[in-house]
Each structure stands twice: as C-alpha cells, then as structure tokens.
Amino acid sequence: MSFFNDLYIKFMVWLGAEPPEGYEHLVSDKPRPKTPAAPDVEVPLPAKEVTTAEPEPVPEPEPVSPPESAEPLTPIIEPEPWTPPEPAAKPEPEPTPAPEQEAESVAPPPDKDAGWLETAPTPPEITEPTAPHAPAEATEEAAQLPLAETLTPAAAPEQDMPFRYEVQRGDTYNAIAKRYGLTVKKLFEANQIDDPNRIFPGQKLVIPGYTLRSPEPEPETPKVAPPHVEPSAEEPFIYTVAGGDTLNTIAKRYGITVRELIEANDLADPALIHVGQKLVIPGVIMPPSGAKPGATTDSAPPPAAAPDTVRAIYVSYFALGHDETRRQIFNLLDQTELNAVVIDVKGDHGWISFPTQNTTAHEIEAARPAATDFNAFMSALKDRNIYTIARIVTFKDNLLAKSHPELAAKTETGQLWQDAKKSHWCDPFQEAVWNYNAQIGVEATRLGFDEIQFDSVRFPSIGKTQPPQFAQEANKKSRVAAITGFLSAARGQLRPFGVRVSARTLGYACWRKDDSVIGQDIEKMAEYLDVLCPMLFPSTLHKGIPGFKISVEHPYEVVKNSALRAVERLAPLGCEVRPWIQDFQDYYFDKRTFGKAEIQAQIRGCLDAGSSGFMVWNPKAQYTAEAYTPVANELP
Known part of the structure; x- marks a missing residue:
C-alpha cells in the first residue's frame, strides 16, 4: 500500500499540489529518512585513522592496586646493546657495555606466576637427528627447493648466459620487475610477452641486465663404477612427518600446494597424518648422497620468502x-x-x-x-x-x-x-x-x-x-x-x-x-x-x-x-x-x-x-x- 500511496502523492504534486508533511523526499534527491534526523555531531575516527598530531589524553593516575597473585612481578633487566667504538674523528662516546651484552635481555616473572603466559598447551618438541647445537630443522633445510635466484645447473653455463627467473606461486610481473629494479615494460620486451595477464608457476623469465655466475671448472677424475645404485637425479624427496606438522605447513615450507601434496601421496584422508609418516614432496629432489641426514650442505639455499x-x-x-x-x-x-x-x-x-x-x-x-x-x-x-x-x-x-x-x-x-x-x-x-x-x-x-x-x-x-x-x-x-x-x-x-x-x-x-x-x-x-x-x-x-x-x-x-x-x-x-x-x-x-x-x-x-x-x-x-x-x- 505504501507504494501506491507514494505514487498517488507524486501524481498530486505533479498536478501542482504541495506534498504533505513528511513526504518532501518524494520531490527531492534526498533519501527517505528511516528515523527522525539527529543533530550533526562529530564522529571520532578509529584509532588508526588519526589525522592530527593531537594525542590522546593520558588519564589521571589511579591508586596502585595490589598484584593479582601472591608473587610480585619480577622486574625486567636488560643489558644495553653493544656498540663499537666511535671513529676517532668524533669525540669519545660514553662508556659502552661489555661485548657479551649485545642485546636487550628481559626476565619474565617466576615460573610459578602463571600470569605472564597465555593459557595454552605446551607445544610438542620436534625431534630430528641434529648436530649438538644445530636447530631441529636442519633436515628440512637440506631438502628445500632452490630459490629462483640460486640456480644449480648440471653443467657450467656460458660466461654471458642470461639469468632466468623461475616464476613462483604468488608472483606477479610487477613484483618481479620491482625486485630486480626493472620496469614491467622492459621485462615484457626481454621476454616477448604479449599477454600481461598470463603468468604461471615454472615459467622462465629472462631478467635483462643480469647474468649467472660462471662456476669454477671441476678437475676431471677417472670414471669409477659406483659400488651401489644411487638414487636417480629425478627421485623425489621423502619428508618424514614431525610433531606439530600439518599438510598446510609442510606444503608452505616447500612452496607447493596442499592439493599437490595430497595427489603425490594418494592420501585418502588428508586430515589423518601421523608422526613418522613418509611423504613425497613433488618437485624436490633427493639431497646429495654424501650429505648426512639433517645436515645443511653448501648447496642448500636459505628459506624462501615472497618477493615483497x-x-x-x-x-x-x-x-x-x-x-x-x-x-x-x-x-x-x-x-x-x-x-x-x-x-x-x-x-x-x-x-x-x-x-x-x-x-x-x-x-x-x-x-x-x-x-x-x-x-x-x-x-x-x-x-x-x-x-x-x-x-x-x-x-x-x-x-x-x-x-x-x-x-x-x-x-x-x-x-x-x-x-x-x-x-x-x-x-x-x-x-x-x-x-x-x-x-x-x-x-x-x-x-x-x-x-x-x-x-x-x-x-x-x-x-x-x-x-x-x-x-x-x-x-x-x-x-x-x-x-x-x-x-x-x-x-x-x-x-x-x-x-x-x-x-x-x-x-x-x-x-x-x-x-x-x-x-x-x-x-x-x-x-x-x-x-x-x-x-x-x-x-x-x-x-x-x-x-x-x-x-x-x-x-x-x-x-x-x-x-x-x-x-x-x-x-x-x-x-x-x-x-x-x-x-x-x-x-x-x-x-x-x-x-x-x-x-x-x-x-x-x-x-x-x-x-x-x-x-x-x-x-x-x-x-x-x-x-x-x-x-x-x-x-x-
């Protein structure tokens, strides 16, 4: 009925009548108010939308309340960062702390004071064979995919061989160009790219102005028959599931998708993986045969990170x-x-x-x-x-x-x-x-x-x-x-x-x-x-x-x-x-x-x-x- 009522009033206004009170919106561009209009007030901006230098007022101090637990909080003790001696051309700096105090150090409250930590279960400790002081992830380091910037060709490249970047998941032409200090236009020209919307993982892109390092020639050695059969160069890397692992974290670590991990291992129930389970990591080859389990080799690259x-x-x-x-x-x-x-x-x-x-x-x-x-x-x-x-x-x-x-x-x-x-x-x-x-x-x-x-x-x-x-x-x-x-x-x-x-x-x-x-x-x-x-x-x-x-x-x-x-x-x-x-x-x-x-x-x-x-x-x-x-x- 409201629609026909509004239509009737519009018709009457068209004939020259004045609109009844409360129906002025039918002859104006203003939307009909749902509630009576309130006086204009200044709406405070959210915390991150502060646009002036006016600080928030500091509240008046309140009486100090007793601590929530019987144990008082342990004060934080922090040594000052070590700083090297100032150049002789400048005046002598103030005395600096001893070299062993190279970073700030804090002390949490005593362990029996449960207030310093959020309530959470103790995270499982990942146990893998490691050297005395090596982190538990050394095995994973040795098996990581080489980054695109760290290429390990089978044969020594020519001195003037151009550097080719292998596109990773999440890459864009803009991000790649920015990383190497290029314009997108130069990147397109160097690779004869006609469709700027077509980019896919594994695609090889020439980076103009860059070249590969020429490796030192290896001395020739007499060929000796191997005492046993070595794994094929294309044999995939087998990862052993550790405590706290999920398919998502394993896939992210090796730069693959969860679907690729599931398909490579024919997993019937992706929700069920267990410590000690062996998983094939598609696209990752076995580490060198001479490498010890868990050891980081010179050819193993540091962890990968997105370009940005x-x-x-x-x-x-x-x-x-x-x-x-x-x-x-x-x-x-x-x-x-x-x-x-x-x-x-x-x-x-x-x-x-x-x-x-x-x-x-x-x-x-x-x-x-x-x-x-x-x-x-x-x-x-x-x-x-x-x-x-x-x-x-x-x-x-x-x-x-x-x-x-x-x-x-x-x-x-x-x-x-x-x-x-x-x-x-x-x-x-x-x-x-x-x-x-x-x-x-x-x-x-x-x-x-x-x-x-x-x-x-x-x-x-x-x-x-x-x-x-x-x-x-x-x-x-x-x-x-x-x-x-x-x-x-x-x-x-x-x-x-x-x-x-x-x-x-x-x-x-x-x-x-x-x-x-x-x-x-x-x-x-x-x-x-x-x-x-x-x-x-x-x-x-x-x-x-x-x-x-x-x-x-x-x-x-x-x-x-x-x-x-x-x-x-x-x-x-x-x-x-x-x-x-x-x-x-x-x-x-x-x-x-x-x-x-x-x-x-x-x-x-x-x-x-x-x-x-x-x-x-x-x-x-x-x-x-x-x-x-x-x-x-x-x-x-």
Missing part, C-alpha cells in the same frame, strides 16, 4: 660513518636476498645521524651526523630499490634528559634517575618528549624513509635500582595510556606523509597478558601501528618459552611460537608482525656462535608463523653472509 617480504639488516649509528662496514652492507644488499635496512636515525646515545634542522637537537648537542654524505647514502639505497626503515630510540635519551631535567625520570630526591647501565631516561608522560621524537620522525620521512620504527618506546625497567619518579603515578593503566598516547600523537604527525609506523617491543610481550611493567600492551599498541617488531633473539629470551627451556637450542621453535602468538593476537587489529632475529654470538647461555643454520632456523620460524618478514640484528653490523640467499650479480 621485508628482509632487513640493522645499520648502527657508528656503521654509517665507517666506509668498510658500509661497503660490506652494500655487498650484502647486492648479492643476497636482503632487501631492506634499519638505520639508526636517533641512536642509543641520543645522537641524530643525519643533518637535522631540529632546534632542540642542536640545543642539546644531539645533532651529530654520522656520515657527511648521508643524502648520497640514502640515494644509493633508493637506486637499489632498498626499503628503508628509520630507527628512533625514543624515551632512553641521555642528552635530552641531561639538558632538560624537567622532562627526565628522577629519583626520590629529585636527581636524574639512571638505569643499571647508567643511562638516563625521559619521562614518557611528558608531551614535549613525544613531540621531539615525532618531529625527528617527520624529518626522516622527508629524507625518503619508507617506515619509522620507534625503539625503547616504553618505561624504563627497574632491575636492582630504586624506582624512578615521573610526572604522574605510574600504574598499569597510566603506563599503557602514556605509551599509546605517544604512538597516537606520532602517527598523527606522520600520517600526511604516507609513511608506515612500527615499534620494537620486548620479546616476552608476545606472551605476557600485562604491560610487562613498562607500558607495552601489544594489543593496545597495535591500534596505532602498521607493524609490531618483537625482539625474538633466543639469547634474550633467557627463561625460555613453554616447552623449550634453553632457547638457544631451539631457535626455530622459539621464534616461530613467539611470533605466532603475536600474529594471532594482532590479526584482528590489522597489525603485521615482523620480528627481530639474532645474528650475533650468544651472550647468556653458553657463548655459542649463531651461524648459518641457527640464522636460517630463525628465518624459517618467522615465515612459518605468518610474519610479514624479519629484521636481523648485529650491533657491529657484521653479518653472516652465507646465511642469506644469494642472487644473481647485476651486469655493470
């Missing part, structure tokens, strides 16, 4: 000013899969590495460029299509705290507070500290950085020192509000530049329900971040994780399980997880060297957990080159 995965190394303030270290860094970027760098823009000492125009930085003598050719250094990175991340050490700041005591954490007597390593910290409640660090980030975006990563974005850990005093009483609610308030303000100032925002957190923040007594609640932080970057150094997680007490003995499981916990917690918030991993000698357990096997195990842990990449930390910027996938050399 961020694979970064850290470049410290001091490394920026050291020519030889810079040369080594560029060699790694040119010759391996690494495609990103994290550069100290404001380092652990508070010095700013680029020629800043910030008046506060000049006032407190923080404006100390690490390299006179900083802009040229950035241009060289951009010419290589390297993704650049600016690291800004935020609330740990000796220079700002000393020059402006009113912004610093203090003792009960009003003196500047120091942590166990004699570092001064700024008060995270002070908005002037927020603005100073956000402005440094804005300057970095104008230099061309793609991402701003805030480090030490937390309250200082107490350790054995007296608790610091702040502008407000620090309890869980006010600490979290201060940290998220800063991230909100910084994101608001950076948003107009289209730069991504990330923050580095302690590794145990992936597991803890509380704020770790330092204001780091990862769900709350994720509302203002594009990427969360937990430090998952096995040496740092010195109390282990559920099921793996000695973390350095299980680099894969420790990184994977910790990253997976963060990925699952932050997925509903749309925040990526990209962990920091370890490429330096252990300093807590047994001083073991973290070499190729341990680094690759951590990389695999990141990728298997669904992380968006990984970042490698070495405080001296001296990296294990053989741990990263080599790529073809570009022709001059």
